[in-house]
Amino acid sequence: MKKKDIVGLLIFGLVLYMLGNWALPMTDPVESNYVETAKEMMQAGDYLSPRIFGNYWYDKPILFYLQLIAAFQIFGMTDFAARFFPAVFAVIGLIMTYAFATKLYSRRVGLMSAVLLGTSLEYWYLGHAVITDMTLWVTVSATLMSFYAGYESGKARYYYLAFAAAGVAVLDKGPIGLALPGLVILLFLSWQRCLAILLDIHMLGGFALFLGVVSLWYLPMYLLHGSDFLDTFLGVHNVLRATVSEHPRNNVWYYYLLVFLAGFLPWSLVAVPAFFKRLFKRELHLPMGERERFLVIWALAVFIVFECMASKYMTYTFPYMMPLAILMGKYFLAHETMSWRLAKGMGILYLIAMFTILPVVTQDKSGREVARILQQQSQADTAILAYGIRYPVSIAYYSDLRPKRLVPTTADIEKERPHKMSWTATNIMPFAAIEDMDLQRDTILVTDREHIEDLGTKVPGFWQEVGSSSNYVIYRLQPTVPYDGHSEQPGRETGTWRGILEQYLSGNRKMPQAS
16 A cells, blocks of 8 residues: 555545535435434433434434534534535545455555545445445445454454444444344355354454444443333334335335446446456456455345345445445456546546535425525414425424424324334324314414415415425415315415415405405
């Protein structure tokens, strides 16, 4: 390894993953959950138990929330701060890939592998995303790299480092942080006929170290919250996720093949056709030495494990990107000039997208602008409702207001509230029932354009538009206008003389009187 390579990758990564992060608001439905949880933990002064909307929240372990809290305390509660540690870990991941590929093969392979990885679409995306996956990627990769270093050198300290990294991975995302690298190691040692290594005293000592690391959080959480913690965290977010699809539309056999093709863009557009071309010509000769076996098992084990799980997400197979990047790096080294040109071109495209496309896309999936309008429009006693949309946590994060999710009846609230071993466990937002609405109370409702026609029919009252964003429309209830219960066309200015006239001309002949 050369110092100039590491410095170059450091600059490359910081520019590619951190530049412009201040312009990207928190998006729904995932990023906003993490930042809102970290914010409420800070407000409560509780740095052990994640919480959201005043409720304990057992969705993920503590590590990523602590990263967010640390960034908020250093930089303030800003969008740049929220995206700081994912970018930092993305840079760390590049340097790790360079170091491991250099150790396995050569400096040139190390550089090619790191740059190929860093300019892949999925890695670039996760280098900005406020989710746990980049931290998991680094810690799982560190586990497997350390194990292989111990296996190859026979030095015990690498085994301890591997188990410590696995403990940190479990603190980031749960049991998968040990189960995934553990499976890779087991399969590799079986192939090598070296299973006896698992009984080495240092492996046993490493496992004891692992238990010590994870006990820092899991033990006090169990002592404080007992079965509620176990039922939700292990039951719903691990067992249920593996056995019952949270998003059935994704549960198809080719889902992760598409993720691979998209995630490794632009490199997959070259590598996949080249692979099949050589395969059909029977020119595919893959050297399967010890190093290649380890990398292939690493990549295939990750793919197969998540292919077998019922719930499928784009980021689940992310841990296979290091071994695949190294294997692909060897191939692209034979086309070095073309590869460096493609990498430079992708870097430029990403920077252009960072300041043009990405701010628009994230704004469209965020409630930041709506939060600003709600702060201006609401009073202390204003009821704020969210109707017909997936609950916008980002509005709560940016405004310090908590819109209630509007459902038809109190019975529906009970159906939607969290239940054990059910996906309703994620419904911890506040609710309100349409049947209990006070039509004389100052009320603001947030909805999307698809549900505007429900105002005045499924949702009673006369509603006046008071603001909008690219994805939401904001209405205020007009309590001074008598409501006859039969309005079918609330319009965007219902409750004003213009809105009343629009209703009359559209066929609603019962003219209410505006005050």
